[in-house]
Amino acid sequence: MKLIQYACVAFAVGQHNPPIWPSSVSVFSPDDSADHIESIVNSAYAMNGGVYPKSENGEFSDKRFAFLFKPGDYNVDVPVGYYTQVAGLGKHPSDVRFLSGKGVYGDEASHSVKTGALDTFWRSAENFQSHSTYPWWPGMTGMLWSVSQAAPLRRAIVTDNLVLFRYRPGEYDADFASGGYMSNSQVHGTVNSGSQQQWFTRNADMGSGGWSNGVWNQVFVGVKNAPQSHCGVLPWSGENPYITIDETPVVAEKPFITIDDAGLYSLNVPHVSFNRVGADFDAGDSRGFENVYVADDAHDTAESINTALKQGMDVVLSPGNYFLEASLELNKDGQVLLGLGLATLIASNGQAAIKVGNVDGVRVAGVLLEGGKLPTDALLQWGDGTYGGNPNDPGFLHDVFMRVGGPTRADDTQAKVMLQINSGNVVGDNLWLWRADHTIDGAPIYNGQNPVDHGLVVEGADVTMYGLASEHTLKDIVQWNADGGRVYFFQSELPYDVNQDFADNGYCGYRVADHVKTHIAYGVGVYHFFRDYPVVVPSGIKAPVDLEDSFVSPFGVYLNGLGRVNHVLNENGAATFHTPGTSGAQVTWLCPAVEVV
Numbered sequence: 001m002k003l004i005q006y007a008c009v010a011f012a013v014g015q016h017n018p019p020i021w022p023s024s025v026s027v028f029s030p031d032d033s034a035d036h037i038e039s040i041v042n043s044a045y046a047m048n049g050g051v052y053p054k055s056e057n058g059e060f061s062d063k064r065f066a067f068l069f070k071p072g073d074y075n076v077d078v079p080v081g082y083y084t085q086v087a088g089l090g091k092h093p094s095d096v097r098f099l100s101g102k103g104v105y106g107d108e109a110s111h112s113v114k115t116g117a118l119d120t121f122w123r124s125a126e127n128f129q130s131h132s133t134y135p136w137w138p139g140m141t142g143m144l145w146s147v148s149q150a151a152p153l154r155r156a157i158v159t160d161n162l163v164l165f166r167y168r169p170g171e172y173d174a175d176f177a178s179g180g181y182m183s184n185s186q187v188h189g190t191v192n193s194g195s196q197q198q199w200f201t202r203n204a205d206m207g208s209g210g211w212s213n214g215v216w217n218q219v220f221v222g223v224k225n226a227p228q229s230h231c232g233v234l235p236w237s238g239e240n241p242y243i244t245i246d247e248t249p250v251v252a253e254k255p256f257i258t259i260d261d262a263g264l265y266s267l268n269v270p271h272v273s274f275n276r277v278g279a280d281f282d283a284g285d286s287r288g289f290e291n292v293y294v295a296d297d298a299h300d301t302a303e304s305i306n307t308a309l310k311q312g313m314d315v316v317l318s319p320g321n322y323f324l325e326a327s328l329e330l331n332k333d334g335q336v337l338l339g340l341g342l343a344t345l346i347a348s349n350g351q352a353a354i355k356v357g358n359v360d361g362v363r364v365a366g367v368l369l370e371g372g373k374l375p376t377d378a379l380l381q382w383g384d385g386t387y388g389g390n391p392n393d394p395g396f397l398h399d400v401f402m403r404v405g406g407p408t409r410a411d412d413t414q415a416k417v418m419l420q421i422n423s424g425n426v427v428g429d430n431l432w433l434w435r436a437d438h439t440i441d442g443a444p445i446y447n448g449q450n451p452v453d454h455g456l457v458v459e460g461a462d463v464t465m466y467g468l469a470s471e472h473t474l475k476d477i478v479q480w481n482a483d484g485g486r487v488y489f490f491q492s493e494l495p496y497d498v499n500q501d502f503a504d505n506g507y508c509g510y511r512v513a514d515h516v517k518t519h520i521a522y523g524v525g526v527y528h529f530f531r532d533y534p535v536v537v538p539s540g541i542k543a544p545v546d547l548e549d550s551f552v553s554p555f556g557v558y559l560n561g562l563g564r565v566n567h568v569l570n571e572n573g574a575a576t577f578h579t580p581g582t583s584g585a586q587v588t589w590l591c592p593a594v595e596v597v
Helices: 002-013 034-048 302-310 500-504 545-550
Strands: 025-028 065-069 072-074 084-088 096-098 123-130 135-137 153-158 181-183 191-194 198-202 211-213 217-221 242-245 248-251 256-259 265-269 273-276 285-288 292-295 314-317 321-324 328-330 336-347 354-356 363-370 378-382 395-404 415-421 426-435 452-458 464-471 478-480 485-493 510-512 519-530 536-542 555-561 564-569 586-589
Touching (some): 034 065, 065 336, 084 336, 181 426, 198 464, 198 485, 217 485, 217 519, 248 426, 248 464, 265 336, 292 302, 302 321, 302 328, 328 336, 354 363, 378 395, 395 415, 452 464, 485 510, 519 536, 519 545, 519 564, 555 564
Parallel strands (some): 025 065, 065 084, 084 123, 096 123, 123 153, 153 181, 198 217, 217 242, 292 314, 314 336, 321 336, 328 354, 336 363, 354 378, 363 395, 378 415, 395 426, 415 452, 426 464, 452 478, 464 485, 478 510, 485 519, 510 536, 519 555
Antiparallel strands (some): 248 273, 256 265, 265 285, 555 586
């Protein structure tokens, strides 16, 4: 027994610093040659990026990459493909500077105008300064980040413009894009949103050029120099809508990794702040990697990772695919589970991939969760429903993405719910919960394949969501069953493959339960493309009548296909459907006579 206890203690305190990274992690120094860095980066991009040998190259690849840059200057171009993370290792974004033409950039995964960046998912860039002045087209220079869902840009300083779309002269002038998310960043020039259908920005500082363009739903929370709010298209200028909320009520930034002059690594956990405006590059609490367990999918199992978690350690998941035989369980206050390179957790045994206990201040970040073959109640379960949480030390989900289907056959994956939040005072910060609409070989999903009932179910009070997206589930996409909910931006698509039973059973895109007394939501959009059947849905959003005025600028979108949604919210707002003689999407906003934001 004493030998066993000794082994556990040694396991808990004997971690390497610097860590022993697997081959999926590349750490670069300013002393490395540009050719060396670009050869490694371009090799990864050839597998997980670009448009050759086909568009969306690497969309369902099993390869994962993290490129970590030590403080200093880099004259290299770094394209960011699928399942790739680029991150600086400095305490301040300006510690890692990219001085080359393109620098760090995210190009759209298809060069077809009508596809463009629509499928440019699952990648991230954070904690660096970009000096890019590359001319992406005449008159438009800067850093390119032409992406859609699950592709965050965080903790960045952009010294020129930030470009969120690809311009192509012709019928549309811009490729399609369906993003996206940016937070805790500074842009000295203009943010050119262009054809982005929707975009969420939190706690950013924008230069005198501010924000330009955008389509249906651009939401800003705690952003300096954000555009003025207005609902719907302005009839005198044709400007599309913006929603601006002055302060972020409660927030903590995503944990990140740094290295010091001695080569020692730390996990930095930013502090919680309230009513915040603008970027804040405070590094927070620093935790040496002597007490951080670095997991590797080639050697670690749920058992070994849970051993570290039970010892109270934080865990960093190296890029890879973890087929979990049991749930990863976080039961210590303030624990961090941080994934690198879109570390992917597969619920292989009919259990949740992650379970968070009735504890405060937990941070789950940078992971992609997948459904497995066996029935699973939830891919991530937070709390058991008996704990109200701590408003001064809430739990956080940063860049947490989930999917049922995609890199599997259509009959090989399932879940009842993707994210189940039972505790109170939990904050979501950039989530995309996706029932896949196509398979790994590009075949469409039909007749309820990749079954999942709900993207998000909230049973805890005072839960907050910044930048929430969820799509295609077979019942209500979101069910909110507790008071005090706050949602800042919601993007959804109803399922393509359902028939009229979906509507007759009363399902919708966003539901607040009848017993809920308090709830506020900004920029809630429910889109539809009924591909197979002419489904007629009464309403995209359902909520108690007393809460209708708590929805700010909700809207509905007909994307394509058959059928219609008759109302935006309950019995309010005009229908969205295909109008004969027209092409493209049809949008209806529900705007008050007098706007109050």
